[in-house]
Amino acid sequence: MQTTTLSFANLHNHGELFANLFRARKQSFIVQKNWDLPEVDDMEFDQYDTPQSRWIAIHDMGEVLAGIRLTPTTAKCGVYSYMIRDAQQGLLGGSIPQNLLWGPAPVDAQTWECSRVFVSHSIPQMYRRKVHFKMVEAMTSSAREQGATRLIALTGANWPRWYGRCGLTAEALGPVMWIDDGDFQCVSIDLSSKMH
Incomplete structure (x- = not known):
């Protein structure tokens, strides 16, 4: 398995x-998940897939097992910045509620957003934990290489159950909300302890 x-x-x-x-x-x-997202040539993409972002691929023998997108909270492309902030400002048409954060969305060079996180459904359950650990390791090191000391993410509301197991220190940034197909919550992931 490579990252x-x-x-x-x-x-x-x-x-x-x-x-x-x-x-x-x-x-x-x-x-x-049956989400209504843009696609072309059998690929999903959105307005945040710009040269400002970084993409982490966990892959093996040509197959992508999992992925993550990292975007700086200082990003700007037309009217868009990054997903959580744009949702808060009402730019996403209500697909993500505006009240997803308790305070204003950060704009800070050391804070990056983590989005489009997935693990392939084809991975057997017995290998998923290994893939999750690889994802956390790659996400942490890639974000640190970009100068991030913190990540923010809109993630499954069950994050307290597995973040600790994966070695992540996080805190809630907003309420638990039902979005599309489940309960989600914005979190802040502290990378300062991961500094080399």
Whole structure:
């Protein structure tokens, strides 16, 4: 199992991996979860997939097992910044409630957003924990390489049950909310203890 952090600057070094990551996202979010998201050429994407973001692929023998997108909270592309902030400002048409945070969404060079997190449904249950640990390891190191000391994420509301097991220190940033197919909550993940 390998982990690769992709950027627009290094895509050419990784063959089909970037496209395969977006194909795996389509499978996870559009096919499995039935979310109404943009797609083209069998790939899911949105307005936050810009050169400002980084994408983490957990892959093995050409198959993408899991993925994560990291976006700086200082990002700007047209009217958009990053998903949590844009939801709070009402730019997402209500697909994510505006009151998802207790305070204003941060805009800080050391805070990055973690989004489009998925694990392929084809991975047997007995391997999922290993994949989760790889994801956390890759997410933490990739974010730290970008200068992040904190990540924010809109994640499943069951996060307290598994974040600790994966070695993450986090706290809630907003209320638990039903969105699309489940309960979600915004969290802040502290990376300061992960500094090298």
